[in-house]
Amino acid sequence: MPFEALQDELDTRATQGLLRYRHELQSAQGTRVKVNGKPFLSFSSNDYLGLADHPQLLAALQTGTQQYGLGAGASHLVSGHFSAHEELEQALAEFVDKPAALLFSSGYLANLGAVQALVGRRDKIFADKLNHASLNDAMLLSRAQVQRYRHNDMAHLAQSLAQPHSGRKLVITDAVFSMDGDLALLPELLALCVQYDAWLLVDDAHGFGILGEHGRGSLFHHRDLSDLASPRIIYMATLGKAAGVSGAFIAAEQVVIDTLVQNARSYIYTTASPPALSCAVLASLRLFQKEEWRRTQLWKLVSQLRAGLIGLPWALMHSDTPIQPLLVGNNNVAVALSEALRTRGIWVPAIRPPTVPQGTARLRISLSAAHSEQDVAQLISALHELAH
Numbered sequence: 354m355p356f357e358a359l360q361d362e363l364d365t366r367a368t369q370g371l372l373r374y375r376h377e378l379q380s381a382q383g384t385r386v387k388v389n390g391k392p393f394l395s396f397s398s399n400d401y402l403g404l405a406d407h408p409q410l411l412a413a414l415q416t417g418t419q420q421y422g423l424g425a426g427a428s429h430l431v432s433g434h435f436s437a438h439e440e441l442e443q444a445l446a447e448f449v450d451k452p453a454a455l456l457f458s459s460g461y462l463a464n465l466g467a468v469q470a471l472v473g474r475r476d477k478i479f480a481d482k483l484n485h486a487s488l489n490d491a492m493l494l495s496r497a498q499v500q501r502y503r504h505n506d507m508a509h510l511a512q513s514l515a516q517p518h519s520g521r522k523l524v525i526t527d528a529v530f531s532m533d534g535d536l537a538l539l540p541e542l543l544a545l546c547v548q549y550d551a552w553l554l555v556d557d558a559h560g561f562g563i564l565g566e567h568g569r570g571s572l573f574h575h576r577d578l579s580d581l582a583s584p585r586i587i588y589m590a591t592l593g594k595a596a597g598v599s600g601a602f603i604a605a606e607q608v609v610i611d612t613l614v615q616n617a618r619s620y621i622y623t624t625a626s627p628p629a630l631s632c633a634v635l636a637s638l639r640l641f642q643k644e645e646w647r648r649t650q651l652w653k654l655v656s657q658l659r660a661g662l663i664g665l666p667w668a669l670m671h672s673d674t675p676i677q678p679l680l681v682g683n684n685n686v687a688v689a690l691s692e693a694l695r696t697r698g699i700w701v702p703a704i705r706p707p708t709v710p711q712g713t714a715r716l717r718i719s720l721s722a723a724h725s726e727q728d729v730a731q732l733i734s735a736l737h738e739l740a741h
């Protein structure tokens with residue numbers, strides 16, 4: 354039995370209520386999904402605008418495959434860089450108002466590549482404690498010194514930045530915290546970066562497509578837009594959430610992008626994503642701009658949900674985004690609630706440590722523009738029933 358120790362670890366996880374399971378979808382992603390042959394009303398995806406199954410994206414993908422085929426066949430620097438990638442990079446840079454952009458196959462890879470390419474052993478990273486796992490892994494891979502600051506605690510960050518340091522300084526943050534739904538204090542973060550001459554990497558996986566005019570993202574969410582038009586900001590966003598497809602990009606000054614092309618190992622040593630996917634993302638960008646109603650609908654549903662869940666024994670966390678976590682605390686209670694909803698035909702995932710801190714297990718309700726008011730009403734009444 355060479356793997357006895359592994360089985361022991363799995364058994365321990367199971368008794369702690371921490372074993373993770375995968376559920377098999379037999380339909381497209383959306384508010385109605387089929388899982389194990391049964392239909393569910395789902396509040397579990399990051400497809401916030403309901404674009405993952407949109408006919409215009411599917412059509413763009415099909416046209417893209419007619420022109421470019423399917424596989425990219427090589428990495429970008431060998432022979433896998435297509436016109437569709439190039440066109441999308443330009444469109445993304447323009448959309449988020451940065452001089453240049455670079456596509457990656459996923460957000461995880463974009464974070465690994467950017468951080469590793471920009472800082473090293475002699476440098477220092479300052480990171481919010483609730484940052485996404487991909488940013489945490491990126492810091493380790495970069496071998497830079499790491500100082501984590503308490504969530505959104507600007508005084509704590511200022512204290513760390515004030516310590517003398519001769520190397521580069523990079524502050525890293527989620528723009529919308531993925532398991533909490535709250536926002537980073539971007540104007541304050543930028544001001545500190547200016548004061549202490551640090552760079553600012555903003556991971557906008559959950560803000561892109563959602564916040565700001567036309568869904569241009571978190572940099573456009575703040576009242577005084579010129580505030581966040583700083584060359585110091587290195588902007589990252591993913592294309593598999595609100596954009597409904599797959600992949601990610603970094604947008605920044607040209608010199609930053611040029612550096613990534615030369616140094617980012619997760620860009621260089623991996624096959625380029627299928628070019629037709631870029632065609633589909635271009636279609637999402639058009640819908641971001643054309644269909645403002647999707648965001649309007651989202652905000653309406655967020656208010657409806659928050660008002661409807663008042664009085665439950667569990668509190669909604671503070672969030673103005675489509676991520677609306679219901680804080681349960683205990684791992685097993687969170688799982689039991691999630692399962693009880695499932696028997697009622699509603700799918701809301703339980704999120705447990707280590708994805709979130711110990712003692713803060715939660716139901717992560719995520720809303721989509723494709724939900725109706727009746728869908729949200731159904732979730733509200735199911736949760737009130739379960740509370741009794």
Ligand SMILES: *Cc1c(COP(=O)(O)O)cnc(C)c1O
Pocket residue numbers: 458459460461462464485487527531556558559591592593600601
């Ligand atoms: C989802 C997510 C990522 C990873 O993006 P993928 O494209 O799914 O690899 C990175 N950062 C944050 C904050 C995320 O939520």
